[in-house]
Amino acid sequence: MENLIIGPILGLESDKTYTICFLVSKCVSKAQVIIDEKILLAKNISRLPSGNFWRAQVSIAPPKGSAGKIVSYKIRLDGEDSLNSHGIASWKFYVPGLEETPKIAYTSCNGVSKVDLITSMDDPFQLWRKMSEVNEDQPFSLLIMGGDQLYADSIWNKIEALESWASLTKGEQTASNINQETAYKIDHFYDQLYIQRWNEKYMSHMLASVPSIMMWDDHDIFDGWGSYPKELQQCPVFLEIFSYAKKYFELYQIRSRKNKTLLSKDGNHYAFCLNFREFTLLGLDNRSEREVTRVMSDEQWAQVIDCLQCIKEGTLLVMSAVPVVYRDFSLTETAYDITPWSESLTDDLKDHWRAREHEGERNRLIMRLLDNARERQSNGPTKTIILSGDVHVGCLGVITDRRDQEIVKIHQVVSSGIVHPAPSLIAWLGIRAVTNDEPEYINEERSIESSMLKPVGAKKYIRARNFVTLREGTDRKIWVNWIVESESLESGEKPAYPIS
Template sequence: YMSYMLASVPSLMMWDDHDIFDGWGSFPKELQETPVFSEIFKYAKKYFELFQIRSLSNHSLLSKDGAHYAFCLSFNGYTILGLDNRSDRTIRQVMSAKQWEQVLATLENTTEGTLLIMSAVPVVYRDFSFTETAFDVTPWDENLTDDLKDHWRAKEHQGERSRLIMRLLENAKLRHKTDQPIKTVILSGDVHVGCLGVITDFRDDNPIKIHQIVSSGIVHPAPSLLQWLGISAVTNDNIEVINEERTIEASMLKPVGSKRYIRERNFVTLEEGTDDKLWVNWITEDCMSETSERPEYPITPRQAGK
């Protein structure tokens, strides 16, 4: 059934750490560059390129030499920008200078329509800084913190994250000058729950918003209640202030018809309504049960020319 689906349904794919191995890129340099790690990466890259990217002849790729696999394509009023957060990842960077150059050039040339950004790890999520600081003083750093270092909010990646947020806001403002209602949406996963985040820029009278949709891995089991209570105890989802002027904020939203975090395996569908809203529906593993939640959320576009 899986082979039939992959042969029948158009797909856009981007790899994350488990396509190589858990935490790839978030280990110390001396470990990351060992012969064993290098060989594993070489073969993971080979087969990802063959089966998911479908060779370097893929015209949507930003890099034509296989240095990374970021891509961009447009269709029917939508532009999809996929960020490669693994090819060049180190414990100090998420994307290389060259990928950044190509991504920013792509954003400068994306001047209309709705923008969907694929980021394997959420840009907006719970704050793990307390846990990260605690683990930084333990002797078990590489065994316990690779998942923490994988997050955009890890202290080593906060500068890149701020750069990404500000450039996406600049692009959103550029597209809002057209005569069409505009939406900017980050599509993400990795954290084994479903959830919804938003970045709000209050610098204009009519705030610019970037929404983020997170779907859990469809195969990975969701955290148990006890596990989630443990995660909640050492993290928080307070409103985050992004800039010095305190005019840009990031926060977690509550989907309609569910708790803030969806602790069921799920996938997401996006449907554009006749009202120009983008309707987000999390289809959960137990969705047919009478007691199951049915999370959804309407993303309202910012009106044209404002």
């Protein structure tokens, strides 16, 4: 009997469109998904070094009213029921009712930048276990993963040719090419990395039990991708590595170009938009086309703007891997490069939206989101929430627009990271010494203000591993709760915030 190498991985592509993806041996010739006794034929969409990647798609009509339903499924390979890597043969997930507000989980930074960080933690995957427990009690309808779903930084010491390349002069690096043997090893590196990292017991259980949507950040490629000087960013070695990282990201996290939510039809970027009950989810791809002087290309900008113009009501969730509202690094970029804390909170100052090179583009994003929020607000109650990660602390920000009599607000929720540890106290003190979080005025009239807020029941910055839940209360507010690793909680600390 053939079993799953990795998966199943549930995906969401519309209010009623779900996908099931998995990796199996190349020996398998036929794969089926049995979902609530209905048989779906899966399609083999890619041949990878360790096996073939299969995809099935199903439409599930939401139950009428505010009560959802549980859907069960299993995977049959060449006529026999299969097991996953943990010996599980069947799974179930929750489909919310048509008038039900889905319960959402959000997370980022699922890994570590250095191997010794994992070995220093007593329980690296504690929060995945906790999320699984929460899901059993009150099931999530959607899992959003906002960047660094795995850390590929070890590519530079796992592949000897790349390790040697890294020690060359810049001129030698930009002139170097990758031979077929090294390309083969890069392909195998990403193949094995997903198998190793995504087969962790509780993470794999959540990926099989809650439909997810994902957007990448730099570590899904390697540390700092997109923020290197142009001559490095466009050199043959970088581009070859990126091509393989993109290949695996597209399969595992986007679930192939068959994903109908993608804004780009040519594959230049992976920005997407989909509706799920009262939510519209807009995912910004801030890595595929990133350069030192830009975050998104003109093409992506045009498609994002067109998308925003079509969103007239409801709650908008915007995925931006790097926070739009955060501490100000821009005035200390030069000094910060030489502090001992430069990798404790952020991989590269140029990655931040508040870096000097990105300030204009950041303001453009803020103004577009505010204009959209104001238009939706004129059609009824609405909320705009930016979901971010990257910085290895949890926190909350707000952009307040007082240009008109009716005030408009955009909130930002940062959850980071579910596996990556928070900065040490010494590192955090260093970060605070060279940055500030004073209110920022976006426009000349000082009527648009960006600031950090203090969550209820916690300090302003949650210096502990965490994930976030979002759920609408009876008061019609969306309650944000940071679920924090137990040993890092201070007495009585339960970070939360109601967004109204």
